[in-house]
Amino acid sequence: GEDVEQSLFLSVREGDSSVINCTYTDSSSTYLYWYKQEPGAGLQLLTYIFSNMDMKQDQRLTVLLNKKDKHLSLRIADTQTGDSAIYFCAETGGSYIPTFGRGTSLIVHP
Amino acid sequence: GAGVSQTPSNKVTEKGKYVELRCDPISGHTALYWYRQSLGQGPEFLIYFQGTGAADDSGLPNDRFFAVRPEGSVSTLKIQRTERGDSAVYLCASSGGTRPTGELFFGEGSRLTVL
Numbered sequence: 720g721e722d723v724e725q726s727l728f729l730s731v732r733e734g735d736s737s738v739i740n741c742t743y744t745d746s747s748s749t750y751l752y753w754y755k756q757e758p759g760a761g762l763q764l765l766t767y768i769f770s771n772m773d774m775k776q777d778q779r780l781t782v783l784l785n786k787k788d789k790h791l792s793l794r795i796a797d798t799q800t801g802d803s804a805i806y807f808c809a810e811t812g813g814s815y816i817p818t819f820g821r822g823t824s825l826i827v828h829p
Numbered sequence: 830g831a832g833v834s835q836t837p838s839n840k841v842t843e844k845g846k847y848v849e850l851r852c853d854p855i856s857g858h859t860a861l862y863w864y865r866q867s868l869g870q871g872p873e874f875l876i877y878f879q880g881t882g883a884a885d886d887s888g889l890p891n892d893r894f895f896a897v898r899p900e901g902s903v904s905t906l907k908i909q910r911t912e913r914g915d916s917a918v919y920l921c922a923s924s925g926g927t928r929p930t931g932e933l934f935f936g937e938g939s940r941l942t943v944l
Binding site: 723726752754759760761762763764767807814816817818820821822 | 832862864870871872873874877885918922932933934935936938
């Protein structure tokens with residue numbers, strides 16, 4: 720079945736880069752997504768990448784996709800305290816309905 | 830409204846009771862999704878509507894769970910004979926496409942606590 724795996728926690732110093740990793744198992748994945756969830760709020764789409772791309776850059780965010788290894792990463796440059804949140808990786812397989820990972824809690828400290 | 834609205838934001842009920850959770854999607858969005866998020870977990874898919882019909886209900890855990898969207902807009906998730914294991918945040922999301930693409934707009938969720 721479909722499975723999306725992420726590490727649970729990441730702690731970085733303000734101003735450093737953060738890299739959040741995700742692996743997935745569905746080889747038919749068409750779209751891969753990063754969502755952000757702040758405390759008490761709903762999930763918010765940050766960025767996405769089509770499976771025929773290997774990189775996408777959007778301001779401070781860089782998404783890298785290694786389709787061969789089924790590995791997705793999100794790099795946040797110049798991480799700020801406002802970036803502290805839970806980041807969810809999601810993929811849409813053959814059903815086109817997103818399957819989410821457990822989320823990575825990013826903690827940014829001064 | 831501007832975003833996806835879910836009510837109630839919090840619901841506390843007793844084991845065995847019936848509950849209804851409501852979702853008002855973004856105006857004009859044809860696709861509507863329900864997910865369930867337990868503590869420390871990611872959202873778990875329950876059901877997907879395209880218009881009025883349930884296009885995929887494969888995530889509903891058992892027949893105590895049911896959802897409707899009679900006019901293709903507001904949706905209600907109904908849980909009968911609630912159990913303590915049903916305690917979670919129930920998330921609703923909508924999207925504008927006729928085919929699911931994963932670009933979902935989420936509400937803030939309804940937190941259900943079953944005592």
